[in-house]
Amino acid sequence: MLCPCAPELPWSFASPLVYPQETLMGKYGEEAKLIYELQDQGGELLALRYDLTVPFARYLAMNKITNIKRYHIAKVYRRDNPAMTRGRYREFYQCDFDIAGQFDPMIPDAECLKIVHEILSDLQLGDFLIKVNDRRILNGVFAVCGIPESKFITTCSTIDKLDKLPWEEVKNEMVGEEGLSPEAADRIGEYVQLHGEHCGVEPLASFLQAGQAGPVTQGCKQENAQGEEPVSVGSVAGGGRYDGLVGMFDPKGRKVPCVGVSIGIERIFSILEQRVKASGEKIRTTETQVLVATPQKHLVAARLKLISELWDAGIKAEMLYKKDPKLLKQLQYCEDTGIPLAAIVGEQELTDGVVKLRDVATREEVDIPREKLLEEIRRRLEP
Amino acid sequence: MLCPCAPELPWSFASPLVYPQETLMGKYGEEAKLIYELQDQGGELLALRYDLTVPFARYLAMNKITNIKRYHIAKVYRRDNPAMTRGRYREFYQCDFDIAGQFDPMIPDAECLKIVHEILSDLQLGDFLIKVNDRRILNGVFAVCGIPESKFITTCSTIDKLDKLPWEEVKNEMVGEEGLSPEAADRIGEYVQLHGEHCGVEPLASFLQAGQAGPVTQGCKQENAQGEEPVSVGSVAGGGRYDGLVGMFDPKGRKVPCVGVSIGIERIFSILEQRVKASGEKIRTTETQVLVATPQKHLVAARLKLISELWDAGIKAEMLYKKDPKLLKQLQYCEDTGIPLAAIVGEQELTDGVVKLRDVATREEVDIPREKLLEEIRRRLEP
Numbered sequence: 001m002l003c004p005c006a007p008e009l010p011w012s013f014a015s016p017l018v019y020p021q022e023t024l025m026g027k028y029g030e031e032a033k034l035i036y037e038l039q040d041q042g043g044e045l046l047a048l049r050y051d052l053t054v055p056f057a058r059y060l061a062m063n064k065i066t067n068i069k070r071y072h073i074a075k076v077y078r079r080d081n082p083a084m085t086r087g088r089y090r091e092f093y094q095c096d097f098d099i100a101g102q103f104d105p106m107i108p109d110a111e112c113l114k115i116v117h118e119i120l121s122d123l124q125l126g127d128f129l130i131k132v133n134d135r136r137i138l139n140g141v142f143a144v145c146g147i148p149e150s151k152f153i154t155t156c157s158t159i160d161k162l163d164k165l166p167w168e169e170v171k172n173e174m175v176g177e178e179g180l181s182p183e184a185a186d187r188i189g190e191y192v193q194l195h196g197e198h199c200g201v202e203p204l205a206s207f208l209q210a211g212q213a214g215p216v217t218q219g220c221k222q223e224n225a226q227g228e229e230p231v232s233v234g235s236v237a238g239g240g241r242y243d244g245l246v247g248m249f250d251p252k253g254r255k256v257p258c259v260g261v262s263i264g265i266e267r268i269f270s271i272l273e274q275r276v277k278a279s280g281e282k283i284r285t286t287e288t289q290v291l292v293a294t295p296q297k298h299l300v301a302a303r304l305k306l307i308s309e310l311w312d313a314g315i316k317a318e319m320l321y322k323k324d325p326k327l328l329k330q331l332q333y334c335e336d337t338g339i340p341l342a343a344i345v346g347e348q349e350l351t352d353g354v355v356k357l358r359d360v361a362t363r364e365e366v367d368i369p370r371e372k373l374l375e376e377i378r379r380r381l382e383p
Numbered sequence: 384m385l386c387p388c389a390p391e392l393p394w395s396f397a398s399p400l401v402y403p404q405e406t407l408m409g410k411y412g413e414e415a416k417l418i419y420e421l422q423d424q425g426g427e428l429l430a431l432r433y434d435l436t437v438p439f440a441r442y443l444a445m446n447k448i449t450n451i452k453r454y455h456i457a458k459v460y461r462r463d464n465p466a467m468t469r470g471r472y473r474e475f476y477q478c479d480f481d482i483a484g485q486f487d488p489m490i491p492d493a494e495c496l497k498i499v500h501e502i503l504s505d506l507q508l509g510d511f512l513i514k515v516n517d518r519r520i521l522n523g524v525f526a527v528c529g530i531p532e533s534k535f536i537t538t539c540s541t542i543d544k545l546d547k548l549p550w551e552e553v554k555n556e557m558v559g560e561e562g563l564s565p566e567a568a569d570r571i572g573e574y575v576q577l578h579g580e581h582c583g584v585e586p587l588a589s590f591l592q593a594g595q596a597g598p599v600t601q602g603c604k605q606e607n608a609q610g611e612e613p614v615s616v617g618s619v620a621g622g623g624r625y626d627g628l629v630g631m632f633d634p635k636g637r638k639v640p641c642v643g644v645s646i647g648i649e650r651i652f653s654i655l656e657q658r659v660k661a662s663g664e665k666i667r668t669t670e671t672q673v674l675v676a677t678p679q680k681h682l683v684a685a686r687l688k689l690i691s692e693l694w695d696a697g698i699k700a701e702m703l704y705k706k707d708p709k710l711l712k713q714l715q716y717c718e719d720t721g722i723p724l725a726a727i728v729g730e731q732e733l734t735d736g737v738v739k740l741r742d743v744a745t746r747e748e749v750d751i752p753r754e755k756l757l758e759e760i761r762r763r764l765e766p
Contacts, residue, residue, distance in 0.1 A: 016474050017400065017458060018431070041462065043686070046421070048401070075400060079424065091399050103704030109684070111704075114691070192417040259477070308497070321494075323485030 003053065016055070017075070021045040027054045027248065036077040036090065038345065052096040053242065060100055061249035067106075068102040068258050073265065079154055097261030100246070109241070112261045116237050119263060125236070135240075145187040154178055159192055167193065187348070233369035234263045236271070284338040289381055291339045292319040293330040295346040300324070302345045306355065310343070313374045315381075317343075334360040341380060343373070399438070400458070403430040410631065419460040419473065428706065431460035435479045436625065436643065442724045443483055444632030450484040451638050452491075456648070474686050481643030483629070491625070495644045502646060507620070508654055518623075528570040530563065531723040537561055542575055546617070564743040619654070621649040667721040670765055674722045675702040676713035683707075685728045689738065694725070696757045698764075700726075724763060726756070 003338040024035055024047045036048040051054055052072050060068065072094045077195070082088060098106035099113055114128060120128050136160075142152050158173050167189055174185045239261030276283055292307045294300075303319050310317035320330055327344070332341050344356040345367075354367040357376060366378045407418055407430045418429040432438055435455050443451065456478045480498055487668035493517060496513060503511050521542075525535050543557050549574055557568045621729040622644030629639040659666055676691045677683075686702050693700035701722070704712055710727070715723050727739040727748075738761060751759045 016476065018460070037424045041420045077401070091401065099704070101704065104706040107704045107706070110687070118694070304493070311501070321482070321484065321490045323487040323490070 003168075017049050019049065019055075019161075023047070023058065024050060027245070034078045034080055049075075050078065051076050052094050053098070054245065055102075056096070056098055056254075057242070057258065058247040058249045059296040060256055060258075068111075069099045070094070071097045079317050093265050094259055095263040095265040096259055097263075100258040101255060109259050112239055112259055116239070116261050116263070120236070123268065123272070125268065129237070141188065141191045146184050147188070147190070151178060151180070153190070154214060155180070159188070162192065176219045182295070198236050204354050234267075236267050237263055237266075282338070284340075286318070286337060287316050288318045288337065288339045289316045289332060290318075290341045290377060291334050291346045292317055293327060293342050294325075296329040297324040297342060299345065302350060306343060306345055309374070310377070315374070315377055324368070331358070331360070340358045341377060342379070384404075392426060395570075400434065401429050402438075404430045406430070406441065407437060410628070417461045418464055419462040433461065435458050435477050436481070437646070438630065439479070439481055439483075439643075440625070440641065443629050443639055443641075444637075448483070452482045454478070454480045476648050478646040478648040480644055480646075481641055483639050483641040485640060489570060492642050499622070499644050499646070503619070505547075506651065506653065506655070511619070521708055524571065524574045528574070530734050531568050531573070534561060534563070538563070538571070542571070543562040545575065555581075559641045567688055591749065617650075619650050621647075640693040640729055665721070669701070669720060669722075670699050671701045671722045672699045673724045673726050673760060674709060674713060674717050675700055676725050676727045677708075678710040678727060681704055682728065685733060692757070693760070698757070698760055714741070714743070724759070724760060 016348070018038070019035055021035075021187070021231075022045075025032070028035065030048060031050075038048065038134040040046055052074060052169050056070075056072070064315050073093060075091055076094050077091055095226070097112065100112065100160045101108070103222045116130060135156075138156060139152060141148060142155060147155055155174065155178060158178065160172055161173075162170055170181075170236070171185045171189060174180045174188070175182050180188075209309050239259070241257065241259045243255060247253045247259060269334060290310055292303050292310065296305050300323050320333060340357040340360055342360060346356070349356055349367070353370050355370060355373050356365050357368050357373070357380075357381070401421070403418055405417075405428075406511055408415070411418065411433060414433075416432050421431065423429055423430045435457060439453075439455070443447070456476060458474055459477050470736060480495065482494065485492075497514070499513065518539075521539060522535060526532075530538055538557065538561060541553055541561065544556070552564075554568045554572060557563045557571070558565050563571075602719055622641045622642070624640070626638060626640040629641060630636045673693055675686050675693065677686050683706050690700050690702050703716060714725060716722070723743055725741040725743060727741060729739070732739055732750070735750070736753050738753060738756050739748050740751050740756070740763075741748045742763070
């Protein structure tokens with residue numbers, strides 16, 4: 001879960017959290033107003049990491065890395081007004097995957113999409129849609145529609161709102177606020193409302209064929225538990241190329257092409273939480289496989305010896321932190337927390353050289369010779 | 384690797400990195416001068432997390448958690464002068480394990496020691512020594528030696544220096560700077576220079592018997608590659624009880640007894656790095672098991688299809704991000720990066736429905752029918 005780094009470098013430098021303010025300046029355009037700026041007790045002007053992309057690009061440039069693939073899950077900071085009811089905080093997690101290097105077109109891009117597809121599928125979030133576009137096509141469309149180049153970026157931001165607003169409102173903004181001619185806006189409208197079934201990106205198509213995946217997509221629709229209309233929850237991932245960013249940090253301006261995706265991990269968690277709540281399903285909060293229990297007093301040493309053996313064998317085991325807990329309390333704990341097996345050692349079991357293995361669900365108990373215990377536990381834990 | 388938290392709470396609140404300054408005040412004694420204090424652009428007085436213990440205690444108090452066990456690996460901050468040659472930075476990782484709750488004495492404490500023992504053993508750092516003590520014994524020793532209670536804490540800090548200084552210098556400090564009588568200092572000297580072979584902590588002894596572990600210990604000695612004298616590298620872990628800390632954050636002062644250990648993960652990394660350097664051993668930087676390769680042009684789709692299958696089967700696979708890489712280059716990449724297997728699909732293999740599986744070390748190649756490929760790869764990857 002840590003950003004990798006070249007072994008000859010002090011690894012804690014891979015992606016620091018606190019930067020000199022100037023490092024982050026000029027990298028975020030209009031969003032810069034949300035950078036969390038700070039001054040320390042020595043008067044140094046600092047800023048907290050705003051995302052994971054700019055720190056990654058700076059890291060590549062500083063360490064002259066021209067070829068890397070990595071993921072990074074970490075906190076970022078925004079000086080925004082916290083809106084807790086909407087799950088917006090000043091501190092939150094981002095979860096990024098990026099590929100940097102001079103590679104043949106579209107192969108790393110396709111891998112990024114494949115990974116998003118895999119994550120959203122594996123998490124069983126319901127149906128989702130990945131939208132693929134190429135800014136060069138959009139720029140081409142703008143040029144064909146007669147938009148001056150100076151207005152490309154603002155027009156693009158306005159078009160982004162099509163996710164939330166109907167075309168008419170978007171058009172009004174283009175004409176009213178940005179001063180486009182109504183004819184130009186209408187021409188844009190024809191293009192941006194087109195929807196393609198097929199994706200022209202050859203490596204991507206191969207991936208999707210290989211995975212028998214359906215339409216290509218971004219954003220996520222969640223079907224609720226009652227099987228009613230799918231609920232749209234907005235975008236849960238986004239990404240793209242940033243071929244110029246590393247060059248901004250390199251003294252000689254050397255470029256390293258990059259492509260990456262960011263997974264909206266907190267939004268995904270809130271979808272999963274809603275789903276769990278709606279289903280009434282009980283989610284285990286630990287992965288404990290075996291509770292080591294004793295039925296009589298003065299057996300704490302026997303419990304510790306057994307739990308050590310299980311831990312050494314890689315079995316996830318727990319015991320109550322009481323010297324002489326009641327057996328009933330120990331079994332109740334298994335039921336409350338969903339631990340499937342109890343391994344019970346009492347005086348009789350110690351004498352006989354066995355452990356009583358109890359299936360918590362069926363309450364069936366069998367004496368297992370000590371030397372066969374690990375094998376038997378493993379057998380029962382098999383899926 | 385994230386701190387767990389109660390599901391009903393916004394999870395990003397579990398252990399924030401930036402705190403109001405007052406939250407951290409009064410928790411660190413003399414060390415407080417190293418807290419990294421900040422003022423944000425709105426004038427709020429903030430501080431960066433100084434360790435993981437105080438945030439953990441605050442989290443328990445705020446969420447009324449009386450019973451939890453967790454580990455947490457994360458960055459902490461010190462406003463110290465960075466000394467990069469000695470591996471000291473303002474930003475570094477801590478790696479903590481803690482057990483909180485009202486439990487029978489010594490059982491959680493013993494588990495903490497067991498875990499330290501396990502970590503240091505598994506990492507094969509060489510011989511190490513865990514020192515176990517009880518502050519109440521030390522306080523008793525001080526009382527017996529006639530030290531006034533007001534001087535317990537400073538005397539204790541001075542005694543801590545015995546790791547680095549000879550007894551005579553420590554004694555001089557006690558007498559000269561702290562104003563203890565030479566007789567009292569000598570009496571302390573008799574006690575603190577005692578070394579016990581046996582550990583009186585019963586659960587701990589059981590654990591260590593169970594694991595056939597040797598002497599009880601803290602700190603780590605590294606044997607260098609030439610088999611010369613062991614090199615002492617100082618302490619790599621530390622810990623203890625902090626039964627009063629949670630109460631400092633609870634409005635009603637409710638206490639939650641806690642015990643924990645902190646692993647000096649960056650120091651351990653530097654020991655491991657030194658060892659690797661000294662041995663000349665080559666460490667793989669990826670876990671890739673299979674390189675998917677093609678021997679002719681125009682086969683990128685075949686590579687993507689095969690790599691998708693491998694990924695879906697949980698096999699760690701990679702391919703070069705080139706449309707038409709030379710076969711030699713692909714095989715060279717395996718040798719350079721230590722990938723043990725290459726799965727090669729060419730025109731002939733596609734026609735025959737096979738994949739050529741190459742053992743990179745022996746250079747032996749065998750055609751495997753497509754439907755048996757996953758099974759064969761798994762068989763070869765078995766340890």
